[in-house]
Amino acid sequence: MELVIKNARVYHNHRFEDREVLIQNGTIAQVAPRVDAPAGYQVLDLGGKRLVPGFIDVHTHGGAGVDVNAATADQLNNTIGKFFASQGTTGWLASVLTDTPEQTLWCIEQIKQAKAQTGDHAQLLGVHLEGPFLASEYKGAMPEHLLQKGNAELFRRYAKAAEGSIKYMTVSPEVEGVPDMIRQIAGEVVVAIGHSGADYDTAMACIDAGAASATHTFNAMKLLHQHFPAIMGAVLETDVYCEAICDGRHLHPGTVRFLIKCKGLDRVVAITDSIMAAGLPDGNYKLGVNDVVVEDGDAKLASNGTRAGSTLTTGQALKNLVKFTGRPVEEVLPLLTENPADLLKMGNRKGRIRPGWDADLVVLDEDLTVIRTLVGGRTVFEKA
Structure with missing residues (x-):
């Protein structure tokens, strides 16, 4: 899954930061203040919601x-x-x-x-x-x-x-x-x-x-x-x-x-x-x-x-x-x-939002309710 997540408050280094996330082949490729979406990539705009x-x-x-x-x-x-x-x-x-x-x-x-x-x-x-x-x-x-x-x-x-x-x-x-x-x-x-x-x-x-x-x-x-x-x-x-x-x-x-x-x-x-x-x-x-x-x-x-x-x-x-x-x-x-x-000795690929880690991610609203879940960068749940 090729995806760029924009306009997100990303849980990064134990705090929320305004970041964008580039996902390639199910893996986080980049976490940065700005990521340019390559041609053909999907763009997911979170509208300022939290990404954890x-x-x-x-x-x-x-x-x-x-x-x-x-x-x-x-x-x-x-x-x-x-x-x-x-x-x-x-x-x-x-x-x-x-x-x-x-x-x-x-x-x-x-x-x-x-x-x-x-x-x-x-x-x-x-x-x-x-x-x-x-x-x-x-x-x-x-x-x-x-x-x-x-x-x-x-x-x-x-x-x-x-x-x-x-x-x-x-x-x-x-x-x-x-x-x-x-x-x-x-x-x-x-x-x-x-x-x-x-x-x-x-x-x-x-x-x-x-x-x-x-x-x-x-x-x-x-x-x-x-x-x-x-x-x-x-x-x-x-x-x-x-x-x-x-x-x-x-x-x-x-x-x-x-x-x-x-x-x-x-x-x-x-x-x-x-x-x-x-x-x-x-x-x-x-x-x-x-x-x-x-x-x-x-x-x-x-x-x-x-x-x-x-x-x-x-x-x-x-x-x-x-x-x-x-x-x-x-x-x-x-x-x-x-x-x-x-x-579980999986901390080198899961549990964090870092380049090289699996793109297993959750979007939370202000009440901490789960509104979207991604596994390997692919949306597997989206709240109606």
């Missing part, structure tokens, strides 16, 4: 009525991916909930096929395996009978089938075999720790072994005690990234502010942890093998009332971050853009 990097969601289980664990390649792109594009998401990981090896391999195959396709949808960047190496006491919505001990060989079986598509995996430090597994595979996949009641020393050992992130921090996690800092103390003290579900339910606004103050704006990754109910009314839904009831937008397991993912979108998460923190949008944008890109 596309949002990247590293942890989501679906949306628009489709659950990742049951989604075909077509549904991943043309239902979930289309809906995500309307919310400003340009790249996402499909989070596969703990399931049978057979179903997990089926999910991996669908994701691999979807990843290879282009169209009017957010780009599927790969797989997030949420389990099966998780602690039963903090399982949340994970089916307990499918949880397993740490097993690098099973991970490698999945990784071989995925052919490089597994980008991220959540494990629990206290599960037998997990610390050793992290040491073996940390060079092959970005490892997050969570769903865990691990003590401080065990969590620290896993971070030292290569764990780089904490899954939905504070949720499904043993909380801090002054004598027993536990996994929470370990992830707050170290430089690991911390996922945060900023929907106002999973985390109180004060907790979001506290997390940012502890970690800094460069180590918090805003996620949705959305389920198939995102974008839809209250009702009965699924999350993997679980029945979920959504009331007032709050998703809980039908069996015991445990919170089970969210109905949050990235577009709403941005508005919530501004509201919860009182910070200007330019300060919190990295939580949805460059931080997830850096966590």
Whole structure:
């Protein structure tokens, strides 16, 4: 796609500047005060609106009525991916909930096929395996009978089938075999720790072994005690990234502010942890093998009332971050853009508006509502 974007307030070097952007072959070629449009190039005039990097969601289980664990390649792109594009998401990981090896391999195959396709949808960047190496006491919505001990060989079986598509995996430090597994595979996949009641020393050992992130921090996690800092103390003290579900339910606004103050704006990754109910009314839904009831937008397991993912979108998460923190949008944008890109080791091509980076972009109005989404310089969503 050959395009020049004019009359834009471009998010550049963590502030908004009057800039024009030249896009060639899906890549940002130039960001400058003035760009001369070559002959034959399309021109997009933003009328002074804000242009920001596309949002990247590293942890989501679906949306628009489709659950990742049951989604075909077509549904991943043309239902979930289309809906995500309307919310400003340009790249996402499909989070596969703990399931049978057979179903997990089926999910991996669908994701691999979807990843290879282009169209009017957010780009599927790969797989997030949420389990099966998780602690039963903090399982949340994970089916307990499918949880397993740490097993690098099973991970490698999945990784071989995925052919490089597994980008991220959540494990629990206290599960037998997990610390050793992290040491073996940390060079092959970005490892997050969570769903865990691990003590401080065990969590620290896993971070030292290569764990780089904490899954939905504070949720499904043993909380801090002054004598027993536990996994929470370990992830707050170290430089690991911390996922945060900023929907106002999973985390109180004060907790979001506290997390940012502890970690800094460069180590918090805003996620949705959305389920198939995102974008839809209250009702009965699924999350993997679980029945979920959504009331007032709050998703809980039908069996015991445990919170089970969210109905949050990235577009709403941005508005919530501004509201919860009182910070200007330019300060919190990295939580949805460059931080997830850096966590996934894609920060050299995604998450920023720079020459050489992918032209994954979002246009925001004055209310921070998404009005246009571009993937590789191609408009994949435009607000009516």
